[in-house]
Every structure is written in structure tokens, then in C-alpha cells.
Amino acid sequence: MDTPPSPPHPQPISLNLDNLKALKILGKGAMGTVFLVHDTTTDPSARSPFALKVADKSSLHTKHDADRRARWEIRVLTRLSHPFLPKLIGSFETEDLLAWAVPYCPGGDLNVLRYRQNDRVFSPAVIRFYLSEIICALEYLHNMGIAYRDLKPENVLVQKSGHVTLTDFDLSRTLAKKTTASTTTFEKRSHKVPVLEIPKKHRRMLTHWIQALPDNNNRLKKAKSARVSPVSRKKPSFDNGERSNSFVGTEEYVSPEVVRGDGHEFAVDWWALGILTYEMLYGTTPFKGRNRKETFRNVLMKAPEFVGKRTDLMDLIQRLLEKDATKRLGYQRGACEIKEHVFFKGVRWDLLTDVLRPPYIPSSDLTEIVTKGNAGIGIREYFQNLRAPPPSMPPSPLPSPTPDPCRGITSFSEY
Structure with a gap:
């Protein structure tokens, strides 16, 4: 066998937007924002957070073919089943948002x-x-x-x-x-x-x-x-x-x-x-x-x-x-x-x-992120705040992305 065997590939689930809380912003870019989130219903203590990419469809008309590219990425992810490629955990779409979830990689890039x-x-x-x-x-x-x-x-x-x-x-x-x-x-x-x-x-x-x-x-x-x-x-x-x-x-x-x-x-x-x-x-x-x-x-x-x-x-x-x-x-x-x-x-x-000991194994301690994330808001509220007029827009309670090796998803490329 030349390529390592693929792991079991569970079917993606339909995520409930109202149950998702953001712990941290992992990246921002032309196609949208990447959050570290947890499901407050199935994972209230945030022991197993995941990365959620969210595209704001209300602004995609200025991003050329961003909507098409986002939907294409979701289609590709649904086909993948390999240990060195991400699997699609789930997705959701509302009138304003398109989002898909993949495993969080705490080692950065x-x-x-x-x-x-x-x-x-x-x-x-x-x-x-x-x-x-x-x-x-x-x-x-x-x-x-x-x-x-x-x-x-x-x-x-x-x-x-x-x-x-x-x-x-x-x-x-x-x-x-x-x-x-x-x-x-x-x-x-x-x-x-x-x-x-x-x-x-x-x-x-x-x-x-x-x-x-x-x-x-x-x-x-x-x-x-x-x-x-x-x-x-x-x-x-x-x-x-x-x-x-x-x-x-x-x-x-x-x-x-x-x-x-x-x-x-x-x-x-x-x-x-x-x-x-x-x-x-x-x-x-x-x-x-x-x-x-x-x-x-x-x-x-x-x-x-x-x-x-x-x-x-x-x-x-x-x-x-x-x-x-x-x-x-x-x-x-x-x-x-x-x-x-x-x-x-x-x-x-x-x-x-x-291989049990790769060259670098990231820390799995999410205590600091989870503690800060308790003050976070829902994904829907986050984008509603962004769309609010500048004079009345409150500062985001979520930290801005930084070149931190603990971030799991890099910022979208600007094209």
C-alpha cells in the first residue's frame, strides 16, 4: 500500500446556527471569516471545538466569484476521506450566511x-x-x-x-x-x-x-x-x-x-x-x-x-x-x-x-481560549453587528486574528 488508509468518513451533519458560539476568530479574508466555535448543546464545555468558515452572502456581490468558490469548496470537502485532508463536519445556510465546519488544527500552519x-x-x-x-x-x-x-x-x-x-x-x-x-x-x-x-x-x-x-x-x-x-x-x-x-x-x-x-x-x-x-x-x-x-x-x-x-x-x-x-x-x-x-x-x-511522535505536537490545552470565549457571541449576532451603521456599531467582543501558532485555520487568501 503506497498511501496510508483513509479513516472512516462520517456523513456531514446539518449545523444549527443558533447553537454555535464563537470562541475566537481564526482568520479573515475575501471569502469570509473563520471562527473557532463549539456547539452549546452537544459540547457545552467546549472540549471539542471546530473551525467554522462563514461567508456573508450579503457582501458577496463585491467579491466576484466568492459565492461560487465557497460552494465549490463545500462540494470538494464532502468527497474527501484521507488522513491528511480535512473532512466536512457539517454546514448550514441562511438567507445571509453560508458556513461549513472542518476539524480545528491547533498546530497552526x-x-x-x-x-x-x-x-x-x-x-x-x-x-x-x-x-x-x-x-x-x-x-x-x-x-x-x-x-x-x-x-x-x-x-x-x-x-x-x-x-x-x-x-x-x-x-x-x-x-x-x-x-x-x-x-x-x-x-x-x-x-x-x-x-x-x-x-x-x-x-x-x-x-x-x-x-x-x-x-x-x-x-x-x-x-x-x-x-x-x-x-x-x-x-x-x-x-x-x-x-x-x-x-x-x-x-x-x-x-x-x-x-x-x-x-x-x-x-x-x-x-x-x-x-x-x-x-x-x-x-x-x-x-x-x-x-x-x-x-x-x-x-x-x-x-x-x-x-x-x-x-x-x-x-x-x-x-x-x-x-x-x-x-x-x-x-x-x-x-x-x-x-x-x-x-x-x-x-x-x-x-x-x-508515527506517534511527529516533529511537532501542538498543545491540546484550550483553557485560555475557552475562558476568553465565554464572553463571545453567536455567529448571527457577530455579522449583525458588522452590518450595523458605524456610529452605533459596538466593538467586537472577539479578539482579532494574530500570527499565533495556535491558530488552526489560516486567513483566506486575498485575490
Whole structure:
């Protein structure tokens, strides 16, 4: 088995808006507000809060296709059943509000977690762990015919178990898959490889899922988003399968084929994986320019720069950042090609979910949040207050979102 088994997938429930109380605002953005909430009927002591994304339909007319994107995300979530992807807990819709609930991830996102490191980068061992789980999540989506199209550190959350989950599917879309050979077959190899020295702080956490690790040797700033309206472009299609012509993504993560307007398919996710890996290793993205125009020019023309002795991790990044999508690692056989890269040598893909000590396990103590949340208000009242005229609008009793590693859902991207 290449991908960890999916957990049981309970049916989403219909949430009762009047029973939901907000404990904290986790994020705000173009599509709406994300709250940490609990159900006062089924969970009066707030022992099991969850994240609730709420779109105010009364203001969506100014947000272009936000309503369509919100409904699309709900449809995607209803289909997901994977340990490294969120499940839809429930949803509700009123005349003014559209909302959907997903599990709360107390570990925050990879961007927040990286900034907590002393040198603001991850070790190769930690990068290997998180990449392995992200690859499995993307493989599952691609096998469903879904291109994610918004991979970035802010959209990789850390669950209470320490394992990751992807979030925000409003930019994803379905594409017809290529009919190439061995698209889902991962040829397992039996290697006898030497035991390598792993840094002591990671040793006890990572040995369950890997046989040996090859090692050939202040302000939190979010990446700018770069979404524009879809543009119709007449271009020849890929050898088979389907590709999209929409210009979507986040500025520093957009692939060359998206910038050129050539049309794109699942390989855009492998490009973004290369950008993400580079950022985890060096603390910055490889093609960031002084402005959007320079960034896009770098994406098209510049080669990624590496520091120090050549390693397997650098080779992985370079092959993921191949500007020709048809030559990019992962284009021909998807995740199988990436799993076979030497950087992942020895990884037990079927045992990822069995790792009991991931690199970081967030605190599960919600005492402070729950105590502050006792003064919170209902979701309906919160939006009624926002719509009230400025002179009579009382200050919100809920705290504003902050770059706190304990937040579970990152702010919506601004497009």
C-alpha cells in the first residue's frame, strides 16, 4: 500500500446556527471569516471545538466569484476521506450566511511553525516527514481528478496529532486525468541501506516511518496572492488529459505554464511542492522579485539558487522546479515518480499515519481560549453587528486574528 488508509468518513451533519458560539476568530479574508466555535448543546464545555468558515452572502456581490468558490469548496470537502485532508463536519445556510465546519488544527500552519524555529528553517529530516504526508494528500486528490492549485505553507496545517492536513480548496478544480501507464503503481524496493546519524532532537520522532535517511551531506509575512479572472486562451492541449487556462494561485508559487498562459494540469501542484520545499530549506521562495512583474519574470527565466554541497534534497527541488511541465518530476506518473526519488529512500509510505511522535505536537490545552470565549457571541449576532451603521456599531467582543501558532485555520487568501 503506497498511501496510508483513509479513516472512516462520517456523513456531514446539518449545523444549527443558533447553537454555535464563537470562541475566537481564526482568520479573515475575501471569502469570509473563520471562527473557532463549539456547539452549546452537544459540547457545552467546549472540549471539542471546530473551525467554522462563514461567508456573508450579503457582501458577496463585491467579491466576484466568492459565492461560487465557497460552494465549490463545500462540494470538494464532502468527497474527501484521507488522513491528511480535512473532512466536512457539517454546514448550514441562511438567507445571509453560508458556513461549513472542518476539524480545528491547533498546530497552526507550516509558515508559523517555520518562524518558530531558531534559524527559521527546517532540517532535512523534518522536511522529509512533512513532504511525505503532503505528497500522499496530493496523490489522493489527483487520483480523484482534483488539481489543488493553492499549495503554500499557510495552507498546510498541523493537526493535534502532529500530522498535516491541507486546507482551502476554493481554487481547486477537476481535470480529466492522463491515461499514462503506471499512474498509481508504486514499485516498492527492498534496500539494505546504512543507518545514518539523525540529529538527536528528531531521532525518536522519525524512526518509525523510515528505515534510513539519505543525507549526502521577525515578522511573519504571508506570500502575496495573484488571482485574476479566468482568461480563455486557445492553446494546443497536452498529449492527453485536460488542462485549465485559469490564472490562479499565489504569486511566488505560480508555475511557469500558468504565467505563460499555456494551460496547466496536475503538474502545477508538483511545481508548488518544489517552491514549498525550497522555502522550508532556505526560509525564502526562490523566485521572489521586487514586484509581481519581476517575480513572474524570475519564474519564467531564473534557475533556483542553492547553497553549499549538492544534496539529494537539492536535486529533488531542482527536478520539481523544471520549467517545462512535461519534463517536471511527477508529470508522467504523478506521485509515484516523486516517491521513488532518492531523497525519500527508505520511507515507509504505508506507515506514515502510525508515527506517534511527529516533529511537532501542538498543545491540546484550550483553557485560555475557552475562558476568553465565554464572553463571545453567536455567529448571527457577530455579522449583525458588522452590518450595523458605524456610529452605533459596538466593538467586537472577539479578539482579532494574530500570527499565533495556535491558530488552526489560516486567513483566506486575498485575490
